[in-house]
Amino acid sequence: MNRTPSTARSGTFIASRRSVLLGGASLIAAVAAPGSRVLAASPGSNPGKYKADLGGYIGPKLSDAPMTLRVLRQEFSPEINAPIRAAYTAFKEAYPNITIEEERIPYGDLAKKVQLYVASGSAPDIMMGSTELAPVYSAGKIAVPLNDYFSQDFIQDIYAPLRESATIDGKVMCLAWESNSSFLYFNRDIFKRAGVATPPEVIEMEGGWTADQYINALRAITEKARKSGDQATFGLASSRFGNRGPGSNYSQLESMWVRMMGDPRAPKDSTAYKTFAGISENGQIATGYLDTPEAIKGMTNYQTLFKEDLSPKGIVADQYKGGVAATDFSSMAFANTFRSQGAPFDWGVSPPLRGAIGFASNVADAPFIYSGSPHIPEAAALLAFLLNDTNRRAFYAARGSMPSRQSLTNEMPEYKSDPVNMLAANVAAGAYGPPKSVGWLDYVNAVNPAVKDIALGVDVADRLHTAARQVDRLLVKYR
Template sequence: MAGVAGLTALGASLTACGSDTGSAATGASAAPVATGPGPGGYKIDLGGYQGPELTAKPVTLRFMRQSYSPEVNDFFTGLYAKFTAAYPNITIKEELVPYGDLPTKLKVYVASGDAPDVMMGRNDFTPAYAAGKIALPLTGYFTDTYLTDIYAPLREAASADGNLYCLPWDNNVEVLLFNRDLFAKAKVAPPPETTSIDGGWTIEQMIDAMRALTKNLKATDSSLWAMAASTAGNGGPGSNYTQHESFWIRMMGDPAAARDSDEYKTWAGVSDDGFSVTGYVDSAGAIQGMKNYQTFFSEDLTPKGAVPDQLTAGTAALSMDSFSMANLYESAGGKPKFGWGVSPMPKGRTLFGCNASDSPIVWAGSKNPNEAVALVAYLCNDANRIGFARMWGSVPARTSLITQMQEYQGEKQQLAVALAKASSGVPRTVGYFDYFNAMNPAVKNIALGADPAATLHTTAKQIDDLLAKYR
């Protein structure tokens, strides 16, 4: 075991204590957490929290998160008011930032040594949070009942070395949403509506349908598109590899294939030790996946830049989107002006779903760790998570919440639950910050015409060089 001082691609100077496997990098040992009264024993419902009772001394907790709609932001303001009414000695100061800027803000704060007590992170960066000693281990603060209630794939993605380092906020489930009216207008058969995760299109069927949609829709209206521009991250190609473009690569792989096969490496995305991506992100399957992706742009099947809300505006027939949009479409105030449907993401060699999702972390340097964890636990209690899910449309991260929500008895919602159970985490490496930030410009360049094979080979070498510092 060797200590490594390294810079992540987020720019934060981190001291990573790594084992001989980068995929299982070791963070700070979790100090025993004193057990308090447990659920139901505090001044307010702290969900699954079982840590010490909160201090009576004056405390200010800083919380950095993304800005939602005004209504959702107001929802959080109301929750803080209830929390501080129960604990009037605690003041909550909130900082709202655009979603795509969260990693950069986290970088700045960690490098400064004066980070907010709670920061909205993502479970795909868990190994880095642990190895860099950025996040406080949370396992001891929560009951086993609460922890096992989190969907297993999400819990695994948010954990390292047996410790939970970020608390899953919701469940990122990507689906194909479609405008039935535009499919009818173009005289093209829409994707299958099914509760089976394997019942959707193949990638070849999807591309053929997009070609037919483009030809027939643009014949009468040049403003119409087969596929909406990505709204992941800050929008457009290359804005969020994890939650968007990685699908097109990893679906061309197979987790059940032999570990030395091209199929397995395409799905895995990184070597078992977490230090090499050559032969993984530039495998034959990955190259084919990016050729498929490039087709969307080279044949004008989707815009080459960021265009917001095309599906909702009625100017795109398809959208790769979070299932939260489907839930919003079914809400009283979110119904679109067209018929719509939901289908699983297309299959390549296999169906792929990535569970990378928002997960708040408690900064390891917080002077008030018990209070910071308790705030997160309060925000994640049953009532608050259900209230947020119904307002924002997100899929809850815990199975018991699903059973409490009658709306999840619908066929569309049952598909979302099945997809959540079958999801996978990101390629497991302590250097995923570097990986993610190298892949974003690579896929953008491919979208805009760069040779997929040459670009992926160059990017693989670049990522390998970046990961070498963690050995």
Template sequence: MAVQKDLENQGKVSRRTVLAGMAGAALTGAIASRGLVGSASAQGSYKLDLGGYAGPELTSEPVTLRFMRQDFTPDVNALLEAAYAEFKAAYPNISIVEEKVPYGDLQKKLLVYIASGDAPDIMMGRTDFTDAYHAGNVALPVQDYFSADYINDIPANLRAAASSGGNLYSVPWETSVMMLYFNRDLFEKVKMQTPPEVTGLDGGWTDEELVANLVEMNAKLKEAGDNQSWALAAAGQGNGGPGANYSQLESIWIRSQGDPNAAKDSAAYKTLMGISDDGFTVSGHIDTPEAIKGMQFYQSLFAKGLTPLGPVPNQYPGGLAATYFGGLNFTNRFRVPGKEPPFKWGVSLPPKGNIVFNGNGSDAPLVWSKSQHPAEAVALLSYLCNDKNRLAFHKTWGSMPSRTSLREQMSVFATEQPFKMAQALSDASYSVPRSPGYFDYFNAMNPAVKDIALGADPAKVLPDTAAKIDRLLAKYRR
């Protein structure tokens, strides 16, 4: 199991400081060990299945709830709209006004709303920024509105990621895993062994093995006269290409070099954690010898011509790459009749440094701390997260469920290799480095990663970036 880092930030941080830091970052995108127990007890008979909600009965007065979320595909949007209609039929006095925005604009839009003082009641946030939501008084603590059973159904590492200062600030909507997809046809074409198809965290390729196999793949593709296929597809996370999503993807290369069992003052432990315990110092964590070694492996993917230097949409699904780092949604998409890719495929673990590392960043709706209708907002959010609605969402959207009982109701997690491996990765995953200034951290690391991909020396870039992040985080001290 992953070490759960329960960071209750020492030092108070003003809301103004957090918002200023969020704006300056040009946004793009104590719980686990002791458990967080909801104290709510139902105060009425609810008119429909409100999931884990255990707060007061909802008002009979006219109420309008505003919800800002990402604009999903039409089939997922239709699911949510049908759910709203069901909720409205049970509570006709409660109107729901949606605002759908492009995914990459969610956190930027959230910032604008909070700064304006007139924010939607529910907004789609991310567990990556939980400490900022806490420090800036952005989100309502919601644990007292939920039953203990519901809260404990969220895996401990995800509860920790969604919590700060002893409070649960959001409800994980889904969670991410990063797996190594491969194109069986290309491996067969060049007569190479595919990556190991394991169900746990043992047996995958190491960093060295990944690079060596991709070098061999690249050479054999060219020998076979295939000059359009790549050994590794361009990253598709964020805006695509190198440095587009440090939290979910590129951090693997650094943090996998760490060691959760090392002494806490060791470079190996600090490499895994990514930041000091107080959340304000990065030097000595992302610029260690271990971190530099990890980014040298990452840089070699570009230096050896194994993967493109910029974004290439749909490269792997189009059959033009032997491997790709992607989430569980690709597995679900590829299994739908009529949506299969034009090749046989499989999945393996991400490469192992010292450990197999995965981040557990999760889209997670939050209730605005100044909502005039907190009980109704939490009840609507909980209703959207009841079993029926979540199972329909995950079946259609394809993401990883963020509750244990949902996975147990989906038989594939017990029977099929990609899902069993995804669950093992999720259960052992880590939150982002915990800091009220993670906005700054994230947005400083992305360009640093891109510079390294383009040839800059990791031994110089990482210490310079660490010093920069230290300066950015200093404003959160008081």
């Protein structure tokens, strides 16, 4: 149904949201607070409290007035859309006064669509966002803090790195949809043909190869392949993240090469700590964090992959799945796909690479509730219903991904007995969220091209120094 923006959602309020998402002026203005109805005292799954199993919802009783809730999310394949559609049907049966209108768009268009909707001041009630953008949602007053609508038990059940990434000043801004921490996949057949020992198949987060061990193995594999006349096989598959290819997704992938060279346990004034942190504590300075000696060493390792033709400089689709790449970085979804559809080769997994620490970044799609929604409690209840145990089990079964909540992982026997699943769970628990900054979009938009330039051969130190200064200039507007 059409909605006219209220006074609280007009004027400076819209400008403040635009400034955060689109990189404009400083943050200003407040937002209308969430609904004032009295909150329930117990979790939504408490029998008889609500008309349906609302999972972790603890908000007020839902209104009986006719209303429409709008949802924006990415498009999935039909078999993955099916459990979400079934959940909507079940929710509608319990709350027939609530109509759900869903807009599904290609994943690559999602972030821009969210930006445009927020800038307009009339956005869907629930939108699919990302844990890495929680500082943006908070500073721009874009999302409703969820602590008053979801039980503490539910929130604490989310894997800590995902929960902490989504939490700003104690307020949870979005809820992880699934766990996507990446680790190393390898093609056992290619390693065998090259006579190279495979990486360690252990379940501990810190048990993987060092960057040097990994690069040396890829060198040996590539040398053997080229000597045999094989020009198609590479050591590392072309990235499938983001826009694909080198410089595709610093948050989830390439930051590994830099941040694993740092150490969160080091003194905060050390370059080791600053390398891991990636940005100053106030989220505004990259110089001295992105371009430390350790960061330069890490990106020099990354450059080696392309300088020595261990990985393609361009975009090559599905190299690892196609059997022409010895290794790739991916989440549990790869393993589930191989197991359900079969793989054309013998495969295995190993922990993330190690520098000073074993490092993986845990960034997840995460729906949030638009702060301008006129139906915040009902939107929270719908989101809670989609995230209840029954609906999550159905989604993960169709999607083949890993749960974002530990209780669901713990109930699955394979996460107690299967080494691949056990590694995935350990990585999910031990991964790190991206650095927190209200200017994180500016940061990655500056760093991704720098990473691509480094892959193509520019001087590593000069390019990192330039990128750090560029980020500093971009973040001035948030001071």
